[in-house]
Amino acid sequence: MTGQAARSGGSGHAAIIAPFGLLLDVDGPIASPESRTIAHPSIVADLLTLAHAGVPVAFVTGRSDAFMREQVVSRLLEHGMRDDAALFGVFEKGGAWAPITAAGLGEVQLDPSVAIPAEARAEVETIARDRFDHAMFVDEGKRVMVSLEQRVDVSSEIYRGAQEKFEEAAFAALADRGLGIRHGDRVSADSDGAVPFRIDPTIISTDIESVRLDKDHGAERAIHWFASRGVTAPRWYSVGDSRSDYLMADHVHAVGLEAVHVDVRPADGVLDRPYPIDVRGDLVHDAAGADFLRERVAALR
Known part of the structure; x- marks a missing residue:
């Protein structure tokens, strides 16, 4: 066929x-x-x-x-x-997931077991807003992960410098919380020895997410x-x-x-x-x- x-x-x-x-x-x-x-x-x-x-x-x-x-x-x-x-x-x-129909996006379903804890989310988003808003913004639409995205009016060179510094600050903050976080070769386990979250950069964004995603x-x-x-x-x-x-x-x-x-x-x-x-x-x-x-x-x- x-x-x-x-x-x-x-x-x-x-x-x-x-x-x-x-x-x-x-x-x-x-x-x-x-x-x-x-x-x-x-x-x-x-x-x-x-x-x-x-x-x-x-x-x-x-x-x-x-x-x-x-x-x-x-x-x-x-x-x-x-x-x-x-x-x-x-x-x-x-x-998160949903059907796409002629009436628009259908009901969005979530997997709450992979969500970043609310207090950890608030802390890293505050870091981005207070220290790096010249180069990036918080994606307010995310439900289970944290995403910081390059501003469209900022050059890639400026963004990359800010992105690297933000990721270092976010890793330190989350490790201090005992969240269990990985960023590249750096690992900080939680109290159970687990590492359930990671910092994942792309060319235009940084995601902080469950390792199951x-x-x-x-x-x-x-x-x-x-x-x-x-x-x-x-x-x-x-x-x-x-x-x-x-x-x-x-x-x-x-x-x-x-x-x-x-x-x-x-x-x-x-x-x-x-x-x-x-x-x-x-x-x-x-x-x-x-x-x-x-x-x-x-x-x-």
Whole structure:
């Protein structure tokens, strides 16, 4: 089946077997890392073409549900998303999730077991606001993690200097609290000897999060959600700009499905994996993401 999704099954709800599924990071392949918006003109239309053809599309992101609602879901609705589209959102690397429907983002569900303790959250957010607000801001939409993001009016050079100092201050504050925190090679265990949280930097942000949250966790949740509604695919393409995004394809491969990972920022180093890695020539970030989506649309014909 190379065109639209096939249906099979007897009584009850028919299973939908799509030609492939998509697991999409948002920052980088979908939203421009400069503007933090969907800037490439073809991306929204191609996402909808794929979803309307029965391709299961999951956004697996560290972003909040608020960001997704404002910057991604609103654009899909503006371009005529239909009720029959198969779209799902996993936010905060698996800490929150919701269906995406023609009525908008559905009810957001949370996993409270991975949430940063409220007092620890308040302390590191205060550090960011009081000492580093010239370079970063607190993402107020996060529910289970803490995220500090580069201001769009600040150069990457200025941000990187502030980011490094903030992470040092945050690590010290959380270690003093006995939280159990990891930052790179530095580890401070809690009173039980456990390290349940980590500081995870990206090129535009710093996340302080549970070690149980990552892109493989998000991919598992997305594929399970589709499967529980009778939607499956033999092959899943994951698309991302960070080395951690490979974890989506790692999960797909581990459960015995065909995995292909599209790396839209290969300059950071293409990882050695037992499944194909797709690089879009000289294209990077959302230009590479748009090129990949356009290719997938063509494959439906």
